[in-house]
Structures are given as C-alpha cells and as structure tokens.
Amino acid sequence: MRAMSTHSTTDNSVPKRRRGYADTARLYVRSGSGGMGGASYGGTGGDGGGIILRAKRCGMPLVKRVQAENGGNSSRKGGVRGVSAKDVVVDIPVGTVVSIEQEAGDGAVGIVGGNTAEESTGVGKNSGKMHLLDECIRDDGSKGFDMDKEGQTLMVAKGGRGGSIQTQDYNPERGVRRVIKLELKSIADIGLVGFPNAGKSTLLTLMSDAKPAIGSYPFTTLRPQIGVVHYDNNLDGGTILETGTSVSSGDLGQQANTDNPSTAHTQYTTVQLPRSPIKIADIPGIIEGASENVGMGHKFLRHIERTKGLVFVVDVNGFSLNVDDTHRSAAVCLEQLVNELARYSDGMLLTKPCIIVVNKIDTLEYSDKLASAIPDTSVDPDETHFKTSMFEKLPHINEEMSDIDSSATSGDVTTNTGDELRLKELYEDIRELSTGAGLLVHSIVPLSAHTGLGRDRLKRALRAICEDTSGDDWDNEN
Ligand SMILES: Nc1nc2c(ncn2[C@@H]2O[C@H](COP(=O)(O)OP(=O)(O)OP(=O)(O)O)[C@@H](O)[C@H]2O)c(=O)[nH]1
C-alpha cells in the first residue's frame, strides 16, 4: 500500500471562527507521471502520485494548486522497481459537487489505467470504495460527482503508471492536469435554530408560503421544512436598473437619431429587477445536550451547514421542556444554543452571520413600543458589508438609548414595567454573549410570529445577510 500526504483544510493557519464559507472554489490538480521502466532488464517504473478529494466537515480548501510527485525511474542499481509517489489528499466540504472545469494539455489528459484507487492509498478504509472522477458520468454526459457522505473519496487525477513490459517501449504514462470545480450544494439560504416551542415553524409560516405543523408542545417539527420568502419589488425595494436610449431632441418619441449626437439626447427608463427569493430551513428544536444526542441530537444540523446565515429564535419568555424542568430565560436559551452549535463540527455553524429573533414579543405589555426600542441594523447590503458583529457598533441600551421608558414608551407609559427591564437585560445579555462567542450578529429582531410585528425588519435583515458577499473576503478582514 502506498503512502499519502494530506492537504487538510484543518491544518492551515486561518483562525477557525473567522474562516469564510465560500460556496465555490477552483483547484488546479496535477497528478504525477510514472517513472521510466528499464527495457534492457525488464524493470518497472514507479507510479505517479494521484490527487484524491475527501469529503469532510470543513470549509472549501484554501489551496489553489495541488500537485503530486512523479514515480521513480527503474534502475539496475537503485531498484528494478522504481519508487511510487505518494497520493495527495485534499479535504473538501461534505455536499460539494465536483466537476471538471478545464482539461489542461493535450496528450496528458484522460489517461486510463494506472494504479487503481484501492491499491494506491489507505484513504477511505471505512468509507467504501474510492470513486474515480473519470468514470462518474452525469446524465448530460459530463464528468461530475456529488460528495454527499462524510469520508467519501474521489480520485480526480490519477497518477501515471510506471513504464514496464506492459507499456509501449517501457515508457511511463503521464500524469493528468486539469482544473476541478468545487460547488457547494445548498438546501436553503438561511437556517432557523432554536429550542423547541420557540416559534420557528410559526415564524416560517409568517415569512413564507410553507405550511409546517405548529404545536404548543416541544418537538412538533420532526423533519426539516423549507419555506420560500418572496420579496415584493415595491415594498421591499427591487434593484433599479437604468437603461439609456438615444432620442432625437426635436422629435421625441420618433426614431432615435443616433447618427447626429448633437441633436440626440439620452432618455432613461428605470426597470426594477425582482429581488431573488430566500429559502429558509426550519429544523427540529435543539436542546442542551444535543451534541450528546439528547433530543433530536445533531442529526438535523447538517441541513443548515450550507446556509449563508442562521436565525436564532428564542422565546422572550424563555423555555422549560416540561413542568418539572428548570426554567431557562431567553438569554440562557441562547447561550445554550450557542454552546451546542460550538460543539458541532468545530463550531463551523458559528462562523455564519446570524440574526437573533426574540419571538412572542406580543406577550409583553406595550410590545410594539418596546420592539422599536431595539435598534434596527438591517442595512441595505449594497451600502454596507458587515464583517464583524453589528454589536460592536450598537449602543449600549442603557447609555445611548437612555431609558426605554422615555425613548420607546413615551406618552402613555411613564414608568419602567417589568417587561421593559426584562427586554433591556436581554439586549445586554445578547450583546455580551455574542461578543464573547465571536458571533457575527447582524441584528436582534423583536418579533411576534403571531401578529406579524417585526416581520419587515426580519425580511430586511435576511436580505442583508443573503446579499452580503460572504466567503473569502471575511478571511482577509479578520
Ligand atoms: N404568543 C405567541 N405565541 C407564539 C408565537 N409564535 C409561536 N407561538 C406559539 O408557540 C408554540 C410553538 O410554536 P412552533 O412554531 O410550533 O414552535 P417551534 O419552535 O417550531 O417548535 P418545535 O417544532 O417543537 O421545535 C405554538 O403554540 C405557537 O402558536 C408568537 O409570536 N406569539
């Protein structure tokens, strides 16, 4: 069995928390050519190293080029059998679709034969057979493969076989050079995470056309549901595209006189492009201990691994699983959720931008006034990119916003109610937690999935997250 070396994305030096989640990547791969055989004494050259992709729970590889060594030549003195080169293994995220973007060179491409994958490496011992990209033909005739199971391996460039009695004139086969395209499949743009009963499915119903089951008992949702949030151009602001038309100045509405620019002027029509809809995944509730497989366990978190962002949904009144269970405040629920997510796949879910929805705000006194006291940070994605937590820019609710009772509930409410204090405290707790955990919080959205209060703010925040150019830029910024 041949040795292998690994280009693991977990080995690089980019800090875990700030690594971006690029959806696509290109990888130039070059497998090694075989070594020369020895015609006069029947010697066999070593095989060239191959390039293998392995599905793991990780980000896209940061390397752009991967090259394997050539096999050693056969020699009377050094060894009748030349030394075979190591295969190179590159880890890529589970859920990546691999295809060939470009073949490089001429005769170097598509060499059939060479070492078989099973022989060449010990990779994927527990993950079944190694797949060979050259043998994975899609319906449209192109070569491509979906890496959707953890541990799956795919040989994307085979090493050339060493020259031997079986090859013409003992000449070796050459390696393969090609550009491989890696694309992450995504089931949804946004994932909802929260304790059971927080109102995730009710929120999905409010925001989208989905009709998930809703129940006043924990674990109503048993499998992921997808809802599509549509954006109305007039209400939600479509992209304005300006198109120019040259029109003869003395003859508006007639044929444009483009031959004589002095008499022509430009008229603009504005066109609103529709905002693309956003897909939201509602998954079963998570409770503390999920990483040890309590409740529904982590089974469903993989459905939100490939989203652009997360929405943490907490019930403003907190949560208890049953009457005998300890009651947890909304802030404690959020903390436990964050802890559970941190234990999942090295905390990769916490690298995504997120929104924190404080749901069931309608159960508070003066809910709409209280809701407006929480600053709206749903910036237009065209104007600003948020690469760090918005909380770093948000005011402390006590300092700059003075008191909720004067700024938000002026008029009919003059004193702090218990609800006001609770919301203030929650805001500060969330700020502390998100700063401590390094969350990329876009905003806190006070919401009532029942009455629709906060719906537009959430829509804007979702759009800001989805339209923000994520990915590699984040690495450079942080
Ligand atoms: N008062 C109030 N009740 C709500 C609100 N949103 C949801 N509820 C209620 O909370 C309960 C749980 O709602 P679900 O949407 O099923 O909660 P979930 O988070 O999907 O729960 P699981 O599927 O068990 O994880 C239901 O009785 C809802 O009617 C809200 O904004 N206000």
Ligand SMILES: [Mg+2]
């Ligand atoms: Mg549900």
